[in-house]
Amino acid sequence: MKNSGMDITTLSALAETNRMNIVQLLRDGPLSVGEIADRLGLRQPQASKHLKVLSDSGIVEVRIDANRRIYTLRSEPFQAMDIWLQSFRHMTEERLDNLDHYLRELQNKEKP
Amino acid sequence: MKNSGMDITTLSALAETNRMNIVQLLRDGPLSVGEIADRLGLRQPQASKHLKVLSDSGIVEVRIDANRRIYTLRSEPFQAMDIWLQSFRHMTEERLDNLDHYLRELQNKEKP
DNA sequence: TTATAATATTCCTTGACGAGAATATTCCTT
DNA sequence: AAGGAATATTCTCGTCAAGGAATATTATAA
Numbered sequence: 001m002k003n004s005g006m007d008i009t010t011l012s013a014l015a016e017t018n019r020m021n022i023v024q025l026l027r028d029g030p031l032s033v034g035e036i037a038d039r040l041g042l043r044q045p046q047a048s049k050h051l052k053v054l055s056d057s058g059i060v061e062v063r064i065d066a067n068r069r070i071y072t073l074r075s076e077p078f079q080a081m082d083i084w085l086q087s088f089r090h091m092t093e094e095r096l097d098n099l100d101h102y103l104r105e106l107q108n109k110e111k112p
Numbered sequence: 113m114k115n116s117g118m119d120i121t122t123l124s125a126l127a128e129t130n131r132m133n134i135v136q137l138l139r140d141g142p143l144s145v146g147e148i149a150d151r152l153g154l155r156q157p158q159a160s161k162h163l164k165v166l167s168d169s170g171i172v173e174v175r176i177d178a179n180r181r182i183y184t185l186r187s188e189p190f191q192a193m194d195i196w197l198q199s200f201r202h203m204t205e206e207r208l209d210n211l212d213h214y215l216r217e218l219q220n221k222e223k224p
Numbered sequence: 225t226t227a228t229a230a231t232a233t234t235c236c237t238t239g240a241c242g243a244g245a246a247t248a249t250t251c252c253t254t
Numbered sequence: 255a256a257g258g259a260a261t262a263t264t265c266t267c268g269t270c271a272a273g274g275a276a277t278a279t280t281a282t283a284a
Contacts, residue, residue: 227283227284229282230282231279232280233279234257234277234278236274237275238272239270240271240273241269241279242267242270243269244265245266246256246265247262247263248261249260249262252257252258253258253259254256
């Protein structure tokens with residue numbers, strides 16, 4: 001359900017409090033649905049639903065262990081986010097490329 | 113509208129195609145509303161609305177230049193995402209901590 | 225095989241969000 | 255001051271996602 005490169009579904013999956021909490025929880029290791037629901041004060045159906053969203057977006061993978069389903073974080077989406085973020089790193093260099101912006105705005109003003 | 117630390121509003125602001133496109137556009141430098149709308153094939157009102165969302169979440173800041181409003185990417189949210197992502201880096205080390213998981217699952221099985 | 229634990233799924237209702245169209249606002253220009 | 259350009263705001267409508275409650279599914283254990 002995921003190739004490489006940042007997908008918007010990754011972001012929208014994480015852009016919900018409960019799912020974000022689940023992800024933070026799973027940082028420390030795999031957990032079953034029941035454990036997740038317990039620790040986050042969720043009802044089991046809601047936990048399952050959120051886990052499905054996370055699973056569909058490739059953030060999480062499931063392993064069947066008897067009655068339980070053990071959910072684990074996948075690393076790929078986070079690596080993809082990381083790579084994507086690299087294209088924004090130059091911003092930290094606080095405008096050493098001011099010339100570019102200056103020229104750009106000149107163009108805008110000359111447009112009409 | 114933003115302190116430090118990853119905020120979920122950052123993610124939900126980015127989790128929309130048009131806003132993501134705007135952000136990608138602004139990577140190359142500040143732009144006015146009209147420019148953004150033109151290049152992305154958006155109508156001006158929609159562009160303004162999306163820019164408001166981005167602005168409210170602190171992803172973007174605005175500078176008034178005569179009739180125009182020039183929107184610029186802010187670096188803080190991306191730095192925050194970056195820091196947040198660091199807590200997931202250990203995943204890349206593909207399970208050298210398997211012992212931890214093993215013990216954890218043992219505990220789960222002994223629970224009932 | 226039946227009862228039970230763990231999890232998934234469905235149905236329903238409600239609230240949020242995005243697009244479209246129209247209008248309001250602000251500022252420049254003449 | 256008036257007209258026009260650039261941008262923001264409002265309203266409505268349709269869609270979609272989330273929570274709640276009930277139920278279905280699957281697998282274990284007795």
